[in-house]
Amino acid sequence: MRRVATGLLLAMAALFLAARALADQHSAWGFVRAFAEAAMVGGLADWFAVTALFRHPLHLPIPHTAIIPRNKDRIGDQLANFLRENFLIPSVVARRMGRMDVAGAAGRWLANPQGAGGGRLARGTSRLAQEVLNALDQDRLGGMVRAMLVTRVRETELSPMLGRALDAAIAEDRHLPIIDHGVRWARGALAANEHLVRAMVHDRAGSILRWTGLDETLATKIVDGLDRLVAEMAEDRDHPLRQKAEEGLRSLARRLQHDPAMRVRVETMKIELLENPAMQDWINGLWEQARLAMLRAARDPEAVLRGKLGEALRQLGATLQDDARLGRTINRFVRRATVGAAADYGDSIVRLVSETVRGWDAGTITMRLEHAVGKDLQFIRINGTLVGGLVGVLIHTVDVAL
Incomplete structure (x- = not known):
């Protein structure tokens, strides 16, 4: 899209030169020239505006350009405050969680894991679980599990x-x-x-x-x-x-x-x-047995769902859908847990966001924001070129009429 916008600007420059050379042959070329001339001005102006957001145009230290890199710390703080004020306030979390039926959603998925995209979810979860289990340092993690258990x-x-x-x-x-x-x-x-x-x-x-x-x-x-x-x-x-x-x-x-x-x-x-050394060896083996069992289940989740565990999960799903009292209890527990997490860790999450953005260099934040906005930045240039051309035609029309 950047090449399209730049190509359109070059096309307007070529059209301007052609219209200028042919202006004496017919009065219509005056309108074409006005369109191309104004389109170049609009395209260049919007190119300057878009570029000034992320970097210095033509690498010139023009004042009030490279706005985002110069203000990245303030952007991080504002983003963190936005998250804090709109998502992580306990009252806001409680109000939004109050509209969510977590127990019902879990029940529907457990009752029919393959339906409504559940199969895709199960496969994605399976791949993620395999990657996590294979990536972990087994000796270190096994020692952590043993130490935690002991x-x-x-x-x-x-x-x-x-x-x-x-x-x-x-x-x-x-x-x-x-x-x-x-x-x-x-x-x-x-x-x-x-x-x-x-x-x-x-x-x-x-x-x-x-x-x-x-x-x-x-x-x-x-x-x-x-x-x-x-x-x-x-x-x-x-x-x-x-x-x-x-x-x-x-x-x-x-x-x-x-x-x-x-x-x-x-x-x-x-x-x-x-x-006792024998007990320590047994505890050490517990994690490896559990990890291998989880890995087998992750590699073939459908086999697990076909067995007794799958039958028990489906019965649990049916119970969650049919038992309104149990559903309210689970939803209340999830809501309280989420609200508690927001109250306990909200400031830490906000601080993490702010410090992460502060830690990025100017090139990183420029690239990420530019990619996040995407093609719309170049459409600004394209629209500026076309709108500028139309304004140029309008002005030329008024000038001819007078």
Whole structure:
């Protein structure tokens, strides 16, 4: 477009020369000459105006030219203030977010990821995710993930959490399978180690008992009694020993929550476990496993959507569309989170914009703004050339008429 505008100006210069040479042959050439002459003036004037915005015309230090490079810092500040006053004020953000149905949009996309451009969105997101995951420094990021996870676990006191979880499990009878498993384990352990019981009775029995064979009878009675006791515990949920086990679990839950000594013991065990090399190796492997899983999902998102995860996401999408109460809750949460981000980070965003523009050199900001405006700058020159020519014809017409 710059070449078109310049070519049009040169064409007007050529037309002016031709009309001047042929002016004596017909009066119409006077109108052509007036048009071309005024068009050159209009084109040159608008070329000067457009150029003066971004640089010095002909590299001459003419006053009030190169306006944008000279005022780039002020432009950055004004742009930052514009963002702050029109987009990042919490009241403005809240008002605009109030008109957005984020939950509904998310629900429609989850229910039909391939529809309404969702397939293109999924493919674009997939490519972006792959590029990000492949570009990250895996060793450094893995170390950051491990450090963050370990730090979070260190800062979290596990004992009260375990105590409350155990309390909740007992209240809902979810501890019963644990006791049942313990009883079954005890019965299996007794059967597998019956020979040890018999050997213990034999070693501790007197010589008379061994000579008469009563040690074997006594060992059989002990084994049978223990086996019968364990069987009764397995069959009777109200067995006294099971009740004792439940009391022990309730006592453990209370101690985990309220006993300082127990809480210190749990914290000590937690720290020892975190510092164990095997645990550190396991934590290190967590990030790599997660990264590979995310990479597989990113490479083939449709396969993920076809599986159980996809079915769950579609059900979630349907729920978000049908459950108005849930939708209002999610929209309210998103609105509050966005408003909070604007309140907390608005000044930082504004400062980032201002400092970024200030950091650009004059050539960079000139190029970016000129490219952002695009062809319209050259249309100003073209329009100036044509409008100037028409004004020239009008003036020549008035002059001839008078």
